[in-house]
Amino acid sequence: MAARRFDSEIIVDKQDRWTFRGNQITQPEILKYFRSSLKVSEDGIFIENVFGELSENGYLKAIGFPCHIINIGMDEEGLVFYADDDKYLKFPEFELYQTKDDCIIGIDSEKPLIKYRFDWNAASQLAKYLEEENGITYLLLGDVKMELPTYEGEIEVPLPASY
DSSP: OOOOEEEEEEEOTTTEEEEEEEOOOOOHHHHHHHHHTEETTTTEEEEEEEEETEEEEEEEEESSSSEEEEEEEEEEEEEEEEEETOOEEETTEEEEETTSSOOOEEOOOOOOOOOEEEEEHHHHHHTTTTEEETTTEEEETTTTEOOOOOOOOOOOOOOOOOO
16 A cells, blocks of 8 residues: 655754744654655655555755764775764665755765755864865875755755646
């Protein structure tokens, strides 16, 4: 049976606050559930709910960033990013970009509509791997120096045109 698709009436605003019908969602356990249940389709971003054999996809509008990188580490394979959606993302599958207004964002290559903002802690951890030269930001990993590409897309992800 196909999942029921609908507008969840949830918006992630420019300050990354989650709201439902204009009321801010502040309960950490609910936000964690929503973030960890985010999925993408060609139509947008949705929260997947499964109840036995029934499922529903509640689409949301993301003006800001629904998820954040909260910690960065290194393992035997390289740079690792820990997110508040309980994801453990590895570079280079987790892609880093510089925005037109000089922010660093991350995108999981498997879910490109979900963009990640770095919290202050993670941004300061990432800074030790970055170098700026003549207005260009580079990522330094061992002997490798690579330019961070500019993200040309939109941060905002609208609701689907129809359900």
